[in-house]
Amino acid sequence: MAEQEPIARAEQELEHHAHAGRYALVWIALLVLTVTTYLAARAPLPGGWHVAVALVIATAKGSLVVLFFMHLWDQRGANRLVFATSLVFVALLVGLTLLDNATRFPLANPPGSAGALPAGGANREPAPEAPR
Amino acid sequence: MSPSSAPVSEVPAYNPRNYLNSPATGLRSWLTTRDHKRIGVMFLVATTFFFAVGGLFAMLIRIELLTPGPTIVDAMTYNRLFTLHGVVMIFLFMIPAIPSGFGNFLLPIMLGARDVAFPRLNLLSFYVYLLGATIALWGMIHGGADTGWTFYTPYSTQTVTKVVPILLGAFILGFSSILTGLNFIVTTHTLRAPGMTWTRMPLFIWSIYATSVIQILATPVLGMTLLLVAIENAFGWGIFDPARGGDPVLFQHFFWFYSHPAVYIMVLPAMAVISEVVCTFSHKNIFGYNAVAYSSLGIAFVGFFTWGHHLFTSGQSAFDAGIFGVLSMFVGIFTAIKVFNWTATLYKGSISFKTPFAYFVGFLFFLVFGGMTGIALATVSLDVHWQDTYFVVAHFHFIMVGATIMAFLAALHYWFPKITGRTYPEGWGLVGATLVILGFNFTFIPQFLLGNEGMPRRYYAYPERFWPLNVASTAGASVLAFGLVLILVYLLVSLRSGPVAGPNPWHSRGFEWFVPSPPPPENWEVTPVITHPPHDYHHAGEAPPGGVEPEPRHAS
Numbered sequence: 001m002a003e004q005e006p007i008a009r010a011e012q013e014l015e016h017h018a019h020a021g022r023y024a025l026v027w028i029a030l031l032v033l034t035v036t037t038y039l040a041a042r043a044p045l046p047g048g049w050h051v052a053v054a055l056v057i058a059t060a061k062g063s064l065v066v067l068f069f070m071h072l073w074d075q076r077g078a079n080r081l082v083f084a085t086s087l088v089f090v091a092l093l094v095g096l097t098l099l100d101n102a103t104r105f106p107l108a109n110p111p112g113s114a115g116a117l118p119a120g121g122a123n124r125e126p127a128p129e130a131p132r
Numbered sequence: 133m134s135p136s137s138a139p140v141s142e143v144p145a146y147n148p149r150n151y152l153n154s155p156a157t158g159l160r161s162w163l164t165t166r167d168h169k170r171i172g173v174m175f176l177v178a179t180t181f182f183f184a185v186g187g188l189f190a191m192l193i194r195i196e197l198l199t200p201g202p203t204i205v206d207a208m209t210y211n212r213l214f215t216l217h218g219v220v221m222i223f224l225f226m227i228p229a230i231p232s233g234f235g236n237f238l239l240p241i242m243l244g245a246r247d248v249a250f251p252r253l254n255l256l257s258f259y260v261y262l263l264g265a266t267i268a269l270w271g272m273i274h275g276g277a278d279t280g281w282t283f284y285t286p287y288s289t290q291t292v293t294k295v296v297p298i299l300l301g302a303f304i305l306g307f308s309s310i311l312t313g314l315n316f317i318v319t320t321h322t323l324r325a326p327g328m329t330w331t332r333m334p335l336f337i338w339s340i341y342a343t344s345v346i347q348i349l350a351t352p353v354l355g356m357t358l359l360l361v362a363i364e365n366a367f368g369w370g371i372f373d374p375a376r377g378g379d380p381v382l383f384q385h386f387f388w389f390y391s392h393p394a395v396y397i398m399v400l401p402a403m404a405v406i407s408e409v410v411c412t413f414s415h416k417n418i419f420g421y422n423a424v425a426y427s428s429l430g431i432a433f434v435g436f437f438t439w440g441h442h443l444f445t446s447g448q449s450a451f452d453a454g455i456f457g458v459l460s461m462f463v464g465i466f467t468a469i470k471v472f473n474w475t476a477t478l479y480k481g482s483i484s485f486k487t488p489f490a491y492f493v494g495f496l497f498f499l500v501f502g503g504m505t506g507i508a509l510a511t512v513s514l515d516v517h518w519q520d521t522y523f524v525v526a527h528f529h530f531i532m533v534g535a536t537i538m539a540f541l542a543a544l545h546y547w548f549p550k551i552t553g554r555t556y557p558e559g560w561g562l563v564g565a566t567l568v569i570l571g572f573n574f575t576f577i578p579q580f581l582l583g584n585e586g587m588p589r590r591y592y593a594y595p596e597r598f599w600p601l602n603v604a605s606t607a608g609a610s611v612l613a614f615g616l617v618l619i620l621v622y623l624l625v626s627l628r629s630g631p632v633a634g635p636n637p638w639h640s641r642g643f644e645w646f647v648p649s650p651p652p653p654e655n656w657e658v659t660p661v662i663t664h665p666p667h668d669y670h671h672a673g674e675a676p677p678g679g680v681e682p683e684p685r686h687a688s
Contacts, residue, residue: 078321085349086349089349089436092436092437093353093385093386093389096385096440096452096455096456097382097385099449099451099452099455100381100385100440100443100448100449100452101379101449102449103449103450103451103452104381104447104448104449104452105447105449105450108381108447108449109379
C-alpha cells in the first residue's frame with residue numbers, strides 16, 4: 001500500500017512536465033482530422049469505404065485523446081495492456097459485425113447499404129409468364 | 133464440525149466490536165458508510181428483495197401458463213410480466229448479487245486489506261444501483277414494457293409501452309456494475325497483503341477479478357446500445373428500424389456483445405463461490421489451482437467471441453454463424469477444466485455434507501447439464517430447430533440461473549456465520565436445498581421437452597398437446613418457490629435467534645475465516661503476512677498463512 005505513493009507522485013511529476021506545445025499540436029491534429037472526416041464524407045468513394053475511412057479517422061482521434069490528453073503516452077505496463085486489450089475488443093465487435101454484413105444473404109441487409117440489393121431488386125429476372 | 137460448535141481459546145464466539153455495531157448503529161451510519169462490508173450487506177438486501185420481485189413475476193407467468201388459454205391475466209399483461217421477470221432477475225439480481233454483495237464483503241478481507249481501493253466510489257456504486265432500480269421500477273409501475281428483456285428492435289423502437297424508463301434504468305445500472313468492477317480490479321492490483329502473490333490469491337478473487345474485467349469492457353457497449361434504442365424510440369431516428377433505413381440485426385450484434393459476456397458476469401462469480409465451498413467442505417486444497425485460476429480468465433476472454441450464436445436464425449450470414457458456432461464451443465473447454473478440477477478436489481477429501489455442499493452438488497448438475505445443452509445449441513443446424521423455443525429457455529435457466537442461484541444460496545449459507553456471527557438450522561438448510569434443487573429440475577426439465585416438441589417461448593396461448601408438461605413445469609415452480617420462502621424464513625429467524633457461530637465454524641482454511649465473526653470494521657487487527665496459498669489443509673495443524681493466529685485476535 002505504502003509503495004503506491006511514490007509511484008503516484010512520479011506519475012504526477014511526469015504530467016506536470018508535459019509541454020503545453022504538445023497539447024496545442026494534438027488539438028490542431030484533432031481539428032484537421034475533423035475537417036478530413038467532413039471532406040471524406042463528401043468525397044466520391046466507392047461502396048462502403050465512407051464508413052471505413054470515418055472509422056479510421058475516429059480511431060486516430062480517439063487514440064490522440066487517450067494517449068496525450070489522458071496521459072497514456074506517459075504510462076507503462078498494465079495501463080498500456082488495458083488500452084491494447086480494449087482495442088482488440090473494439091476490433092472484434094466491429095470486425096465480426098461487418099463480416100456479417102459483407103457475407104449476408106443480400107435481402108437481409110438494409111436497403112441502400114453496401115451489401116444490399118439495389119432498390120426494388122433491379123437485378124432480379126422478371127418472373128416467367130405462366131403457359132396458357 | 134457442526135456450524136454451531138463453540139470456538140476454542142479466549143476469543144469470544146461473537147465478536148463484540150464488529151462492523152454491524154461499530155462505529156455506530158443508526159440508519160444514517162449505514163447510509164453514509166464507506167465500509168465495504170456494510171455496502172456488501174446493503175447490496176445483498178437489495179438484490180434479495182429484487183430476487184423476490186422477479187420470482188413473483190415468474191410465478192405469475194407460470195400460473196398464467198397453467199392452462200392453454202387465458203388463465204389469470206390478459207395477453208398484454210403477460211408480455212409485460214415476462215419482460216419484467218427478465219429485466220429484474222438479470223439486471224437487478226443476478227448481475228450484482230454475488231460480485232457486489234459477497235464480492236464487496238469478502239474481497240478486501242481475503243486480500244488482507246482494510247477496505248477496497250475506492251471506498252467512496254463503492255458507496256456511489258450502491259446509490260447508482262438504487263437510482264437505476266428506482267427508474268426501472270417507475271417504468272414498470274407506470275405501464276411496464278412488453279419487449280422481452282432483450283429489447284429487440286424494431287419492436288422496441290415502436291412499442292407504446294414504457295420502454296424508455298426501463299432502458300434508462302438498465303443504462304444507469306450498468307454504471308454501478310462498472311464502478312464495482314473498477315474498484316475490484318484496482319483493489320486486487322494494489323491492496324494485496326504482503327506475501328500474497330497472484331498465485332496465493334483465493335480462487336474467489338480470481339473469478340471476481342475476471343468478472344470485473346468483463347464488467348468494464350462489455351458494459352459500455354450495452355449502455356451505448358440501450359441509448360441508441362431509447363433515441364430511436366423517442367426521436368424516430370433510423371438506426372435499427374429497417375423501415376427507416378436501419379438494421380435490426382445490428383442491434384442484436386451490439387446487444388449480445390454485452391449480454392453474452394454478461395452470462396459470465398453471472399456465472400463466473402458463481403464459480404468463485406463454488407471454488408471456495410468445494411475446498412472447505414472437502415477439507416482439501418483445490419486440485420489444479422493454476423488451471424482453475426487461469427480458466428476464469430479464459431472464460432472471460434473467450435466469452436467475448438461467442439455472441440453471434442444468438443443470431444443464428446436472425447438473418448446473420450451463414451459464414452459468420454459458422455465462425456461463432458465453433459468459437460462458442462471453446463467456452464466448454466474452460467468450463468470443463470473447472471468442473472474436472474472441482475470433482476478431482478473431492479477425490480480422497482473428507483467430505484462434510486452440509487447445506488453449502490448440497491448446493492455445490494446442485495450447481496455441478498445444472499452447470500454440466502446446462503453446459504452440454506449449450507454445446508448442442510451452439511451447433512448451428514440443431515439450433516435452427518430449437519431457436520426461440522422453450523428448449524432455449526430451459527437451457528439458459530439451467531446454466532445461468534440454476535448455477536447462479538445454487539452458488540448464491542451456497543454463499544448465503546457458507547458465509548452466513550461470517551456475515552452475521554450466527555448459524556442457521558442445518559436440518560432446515562438441507563430441506564430447503566432439496567426443495568430448491570428438485571423444484572428447479574421439475575420446472576425446467578419439462579421445458580426442455582416442450583421446446584424439443586416445438587413450443588415457442590414467450591407465447592401467451594398454446595395447443596392442448598403442450599398442456600401436461602406446462603402443468604408439470606408450474607408444479608415444479610411452486611415447489612421451488614416454497615423452498616425459497618422456507619429458506620428466507622429460517623434465515624430471517626436465525627438473524628435474531630440463531631446460535632452463535634464462532635469465528636470458524638466450518639474449520640475452513642480460507643483467509644476470511646481467520647478474522648472474527650462478524651469481522652471488526654478494520655477486518656484484520658494487523659496486516660497479515662501470507663506465506664501459504666489459501667485452503668492449505670496440509671498445514672492444518674500449524675498456524676495459518678503469514679503468522680495469522682489460528683483463532684483471530686479480536687479488537688476489543
